[in-house]
Amino acid sequence: MADNEDMQEIDNFWEDAWEEITLDFLDSKIDQDFAVQNCRKSERKKHKNRRMNKATEIPNLILQFQEENCRESALRKLSTFLLEKREEDPDNYYWTAHILYNSCGTMTILLQELLTFSRMMVDGNLTRRASKRLINVLTLFQCIAADKVTRHSFVKSSVPSFLVPLILFKAPMEEFENVRAVALSVIGILCQARESDIIQWAVENNMVEVCRISIEIGNELCKVIGMHIIEAIMQDDSGLSHICNSMCNHLLEELTATWYSLVTFLTVDQDYSPRLLFHIIRCYILLCDNVGGYNVVKGSLPEPIINGSFHDIRERFPLIESLIQQLLLTVGKIDRSIPASPH
Structure with a gap:
């Protein structure tokens, strides 16, 4: 019963706050002004994750990824914990990025989750539950992308390229727009530091065109994040030259x-x-x-x-x-x- 209550509480947390949390990763003065004018942050209820209160539980949760029966719950608990602690406990947030990326088999498991979801996309078997499960995986990718050390290894691994089909896919279910937005935000977090090798990766992997399409087919949040990524790429000389190349x-x-x-x-x-x-x-x-x-x-x-x-x-x-x-x-x-x- 307690687990069911926690699941419902976490679901409510995502329903109320996922858009705001996603935008919080993207540093923009106008985003801050808009948030202040609408008083969204002050009105949002603070979610209390009763089932995970200490960062010391993180390694154990990551170990639970190895067990298929425990994986969905572990993904949900860890992603919710990270969303809450990113600003108030950045040291443990970035520490988690290193554990996620370097622990044995973890990235393979997360990639497997992504590929399983992709097969459901192709087969037309998407569900709301599957979308939320993948968003939890993408939240862990956000964490890896945010750390200045792990994000370079993350890009070299080519895992971010597997997000492109998620961004470009057209699905009738509204929940999929959340998947598209969070997948885009992973790319946005990678690019917003405007590091030359990351921007070069974005250019070589045609992320400008990917974002352009997301602006055309995505919801409001997807359009905002897509524009944010394009702007970050254009702030680099090589990115701007690529876009303007005759x-x-x-x-x-x-x-x-x-x-x-x-x-x-x-x-x-x-x-x-x-x-x-x-x-x-x-x-x-x-x-x-x-x-x-x-x-x-x-x-x-x-x-x-x-x-x-x-x-x-x-x-x-x-x-x-x-x-x-x-x-x-x-x-x-x-x-x-x-x-x-x-x-």
Whole structure:
């Protein structure tokens, strides 16, 4: 009975908080501002994990991965513990990353879990329970990706490449969007430190295109994380050069077309998070650091950015207002949201 109660409590924790927790991994000023304005963190109930209170239990839980009958429960308990302790106990959080990656057979077991889920995707047998189980696995991958030592080994192992089918898969069940978002967040955590070898891996494995597609097919959170990853890649010179390379100009064309459609959509539905507009404007500004990118931005900047369609958002978020002004100044466009001075 106690185990069932714990399972339900953990499920409730995920239902209430998984989106916020996922975004917490992605460092963005606008995310923080948006969270403050909506008072989400202050209103969220703190989950108490009664079944695991000490970091000393972590090795024993990882050992339980070896037993198929114990694995699902162990994954759930460890992932929930890590989500709670990431900020308040970072030393043990990163210590866990080392144990997960270096303990005998653990990465093989986690990869096996991922492949089992992938077979269910192909066979059309996805369930809500299977999705939650995989999210617990992906939460452990988040931990490994967050540590500056294990993330490099993680990338070299090619395990992150196995996340791409999860990101690109189209499933009718709503719960799968959670899987897509958390899988994307693993890539986001890898890229957000903007380490040159990680960015090079992202470029070589076509993560820009993967993220572009996730922006088109995913829910709001997937769009935000996809934009965050693209921005992180563009902040590296090699990443920006790759996107603007004339030898693969289709990538830049498709990317800006996706952003154009997204901006147009946001003018219609401004209930969407301002995080999306923030990242889009940032990416346009970054493109302007490249001559080819600058020419594309100047010739195809969406009209709603110029004509004041986002007036309310710009008033609420001075950072977005400042970025739009910077972008328009860079490309020599007149901000038509500002009334012309009378002659």
